[in-house]
Amino acid sequence: MSLDFNKSQDKFIIYRQDGRCGNCGKDLKKATKIHLHHVLNKKDGGAGIVENGVILCGECHIHVHDYNTKKSVLVFRNEFKYANWEKNIEYKGKKQGKEVEFTKRTLNEFDKQGEEMSNQRYESHLRMVEGLKYSLSQLQSKIEIIKEQYKKQIDAMESATFMTNYIEPLREKHTHFSEIIEDLNNMIEEHKTQISLHEEILEDLIQDARSY
Amino acid sequence: MAQVQSLEDQLAWCNTTKHYLHELNEELKYVSNQYKSSVENLKEFGYIAEHMPHLEFLYSDFETALNNVINYIKNEHIGYIDDRSQTIQSIKTQGVGNI
Numbered sequence: 342m343s344l345d346f347n348k349s350q351d352k353f354i355i356y357r358q359d360g361r362c363g364n365c366g367k368d369l370k371k372a373t374k375i376h377l378h379h380v381l382n383k384k385d386g387g388a389g390i391v392e393n394g395v396i397l398c399g400e401c402h403i404h405v406h407d408y409n410t411k412k413s414v415l416v417f418r419n420e421f422k423y424a425n426w427e428k429n430i431e432y433k434g435k436k437q438g439k440e441v442e443f444t445k446r447t448l449n450e451f452d453k454q455g456e457e458m459s460n461q462r463y464e465s466h467l468r469m470v471e472g473l474k475y476s477l478s479q480l481q482s483k484i485e486i487i488k489e490q491y492k493k494q495i496d497a498m499e500s501a502t503f504m505t506n507y508i509e510p511l512r513e514k515h516t517h518f519s520e521i522i523e524d525l526n527n528m529i530e531e532h533k534t535q536i537s538l539h540e541e542i543l544e545d546l547i548q549d550a551r552s553y
Numbered sequence: 554m555a556q557v558q559s560l561e562d563q564l565a566w567c568n569t570t571k572h573y574l575h576e577l578n579e580e581l582k583y584v585s586n587q588y589k590s591s592v593e594n595l596k597e598f599g600y601i602a603e604h605m606p607h608l609e610f611l612y613s614d615f616e617t618a619l620n621n622v623i624n625y626i627k628n629e630h631i632g633y634i635d636d637r638s639q640t641i642q643s644i645k646t647q648g649v650g651n652i
Contacts (some may be wrong), residue, residue, distance in 0.1 A: 480580060511633075
């Protein structure tokens, strides 16, 4: 799937927007510059398909990149008031030779490709969230091991009967240390539970995309 | 001779214990950084915007808690063992008997 738009797509998007900027509605003939903008950025996997393209005047294009915070594709698309996304359907119904064929093909492919694109993103998010949860579990194991090693050190010191004057303070320190570790463990457990909520959200989204 | 051996044993004990605690602190820092990277990567790769504040809050909470534990281990435990270590070292240097 190409990430860049071709000339036919460019023409189609201008048609769809009635020759106006997708953001402010300005007549594109009066704009000094125009840009064919990827709604979902190319580096985030945004494809060169008409459903991901909006023509903007130069001023709006700068503005869009200024506040280009990450949002879902649908939220992004809805922000372009003059993009006329629904006009694809009208255009699809017209019989205008090759351009119609191209549009039909693109629209048909979009259902599949667009969902695959979203699905791939959600799956990659899910892997990140699972990786984080795994790291937290690993940390829990590690702190338990070190807590035990610390205790064994104190036991060894006691049985070797050296530093006898410091056994009690060290035992007290270890008791406090164990309490801190216990709190830390509980906190990590709570974080794993909270992160699981994100896992569930992503699994639902992936499931929805698959059954689409 | 036995006293010197005892001092050596005590120093070895301090070093080993300190090593374990350092190892724990390094692990805590490592996972805290991993947590941070995961949240940043999710943001960078377009994770659902409305759910990002929750993840950012979780990380901030985690980082604060871990920093407290790291400082506690450093000051209360490693610091204490360092003191013991220095005492033993100076006794060893002065050639005085067991502590």
